[in-house]
Amino acid sequence: MNDLLNKQIAAILYSGYPIDSYKKINELGININQAIRQTQNALWAVIAGDFELTNVNRGEGAYYDFLIKQAQNDLIQNTAINKLNVYYYNHKLKDKFDINRQDLIRATLKSNEDQENTKNGSITVKNENATFNGYKILDATQSGDAFIYTPTKDFENFFNNDQYGNYDVAKIKDLTSDETKIFAAELHKYVIDQNINNVINIDGNVKTTVDLGYYLVLETTEASQGAAVVSTAMLTPVPKKENDNWQYDVILVPKDSSPTLEKKIVIDNQKTDTSTANIGDIIKYEVNATIPTYEPNAQNIVYKFNDTMSKGLTYDEESGFIITSGDKTFIKGQDYTITQTKSENGETNIEVSFKYESIKAYSTLPITLKYQAILNENAIVNPEITDGNTNKVTLTYTNNPDLESNYKVLEDKVTTYTWGFGVKKVDSENISIDLAGAAFSVRDKNGNVIGKYTYDSTGNVVLLKGKGVTDKNGRVIFTGLKEGDYFIKEEKAPKGYSLLKEPVKVTITAQKDDNGEYTGQATISVTNGNEAGSIINNITMNDGNVLFNVQIKNYAGISLPGTGGIGTDGFIKIGLVLLGVVIILGAGYVVLDKRKRI
Known part of the structure; x- marks a missing residue:
């Protein structure tokens, strides 16, 4: 019997506070730490033999002034439920206090290990990248198979206080999920207002031992990398009842709110990170983000987008922003404000700042911003210099x-690329002679004039008011062209020369990466209705331009004299007309003809 007592610890359940003297236990050589412990509303006193506890002092808080003598014949092991039921009974005590035997003591015991575990519990928060503070809100005192909660000293002024929601401890269990969130937020506010520093430090993913009670757990830091907002306040009892069993090791999974941000270019309802465009084209943007979740009483929340359009993009103010979440369309001035500024380097900065009260109800849905820009004459055509025409957004x-x-x-961010090329017409017999005065247009496959552009002295693209014409060196430049086929049509020949019979076809083929996104590099092939000559010059660099020569033979433009004409000596001088130098704008280009790739 004694071996069983030593292993399973027979005990007296004493409803009250600790007894002030364990003289008799000491006399028997029983370890005090093993003999006595208080858990919630119960005192367990180890009995190792037939003895009496002495010197019980009612004035020190004991509810019952009685001694209990062990009756070994009342020790019963119930193997069916694998627990040890111990009954203590004393006829004198029964007569003195008129206490029913079953009401006097009924103790259900576990192993020594289980007994040790029930002295306290633990909290583990599943987030290894964060730290937390635990605040004991309520003390827990066991009463039968339940617990009675009373406010701790730090929080006794929180309850029944109109300033913090006038909460009653007895009614906490009746709060709904949303009401519990508000309750936790009010506790959080109380902690800040009262500067409560009696905390338990809890590291993420670390089992932290705590006394039994009801706890508020607040995140104090979060990982330096990552987007998570600190989790909202968490509440938990220790122990926690799950499936009719008390769990003393409580695990919390914080509901971290990690906002997301994604920006895309929209082309024919397809979304992409990169695009190609002609100068003058409209570029449609779409931004999708999520809204963080904060505590209900959180103040001064910042939630804003900053969009930066590079110099080659012009914000389309007329169309503005369309901002939605689900079926909700937000209203400028009421739900958000827009501020637009221009930087010294020509960038356009647009700030869209939200009122959190207007958007917090949509934290479970994405928020979508739609707006657009126009590719302008300042568009960048050299990807090795500036990585295209970027549009960056920050949240x-x-x-x-x-x-x-x-x-x-x-x-x-997203990027739009554009390209260009130049044309130089020279004498067919002497390619060193530049023929100024030639005028060219660039048309798409449908014959529409795309544009006529040139460069100024600083290398910037300049929109020409009329058709592109050659400069004194016989060169005309067309830039701001997207991927595709273009036809160079000579609109006007230099004096003494005839027009090219057929347009020259130039194909810009943009290179893509494995994800189908444009890299900024392109290949250009040149053909026409006549026999296309080979590239006769190596590619050279000149002010950021890549030069190559394509020789095109054109005999179709010879004019014959009529009656009374000037004769053979008076033929218009055209000979072989060369589409001499085609200038590919941007150092990241590869030039192709039918036979050779450089």
Whole structure:
């Protein structure tokens, strides 16, 4: 029997506070730490033999002034439920206090290990990249198979306080899910207002031992990498009842809110990170993001987008922003504000700042911003210099409302590429002679005039008011062209020369990566209705331009004299007309003809 007692610890369940003296236990040589412990509303006193506890002091808080003598014949092991039921009974005590035997003591015991575990519990928060503070809100005192909760000293002024929601401890269990969130937020506010520093430090993914009670758990830091907003306040009892069993090791999974940001270019309802465009084309943008979740009473929440359009993009103010979430369309001035500025380098900066009260109800849905820009004459055509015409967006949002100016920033960007080439017409017999005065247009496959552009002295694209014409060196330049087929048509020949009979076909083929996105590089092939000559010059660099020569033989433009004409000596001088130098704008280009790739 004694072996069983030593292993399973027979005990007296004493409803009250610790007894002030364990003299008799000490006399028997029983370890005090093993002999006595208080858990919730119960005192367990180890009995190793037939003895009496002495010197019980009612004035020190004991509810019952009685001694209990062990009756070994009342020790019963119930193997069916694998527990040890111990009954203690004393006829004198029964007569003195008129206490029913079953009401006096009924103890269900577990192993020594289980007994040790029930002295306290633990909290583990599943987030290895964060730290947390635990605040004991309520003390837990066991009463039968339940617990009675009373406010701790730090939080006794929180309850029944109109300033913090006038909560009653007895009614906490009746709160709905949404009401519990507000309750937790009010507790959080109380912690801040009262500067409560009696905390338990809890590292993420670490089992932290705590006394039994009801806890508020607040995230104090979050990972330096990642987008997560600090989790909202968490509440948990220790132990926690799950499936009719008390779980003393509580695991919390914080509901971190990690906003997302994605920007795309929209082309024919398809979304992409890169595009090609002609100068003057409209580029449609779409931004999708999520809204963080904060505590209901969080203040001064920042949630704003900053869009930066490079110099080659012009914001389309007329169309503006269309901002939606689900079926909701947000209203400018009421739900958000827009501020537009221009930087010294020509970039356009647009800030869209939201009122959190207007959007917090949509935290479970994405928020979508739609707007557009126009590719202008300042478009970049050399990807090795500036990586195309970029449009960058950032999302700035409050990370921890408890800390001033504590923000996170997400970023995404899209890029539009455009290309160009130049044409130089020279004498067929002497290619060193430039023939100024030639005029060219660039048309698409449908015959529509795309544009006529040139470069100024600083290398910037300049929109020509009329058709593109050659300069004094006989060169005309067309830029701001997207991927596709183009036809160079000579609109006007230099004096003494005839027009090219057939347009020259130039094909710009943009290169893509494995994900189908444009890289900024392109190949250009040149053909026409006549026999296309080979590239006769190596590619050279000149002010950011790539030069190559394509010799095109053109005999069809010879004019014969009529009666009374000038004769053979008076033929118009055309000979062989060369489409001499085609200038490919941008260092990232490869030039192709039918036979050779450089």
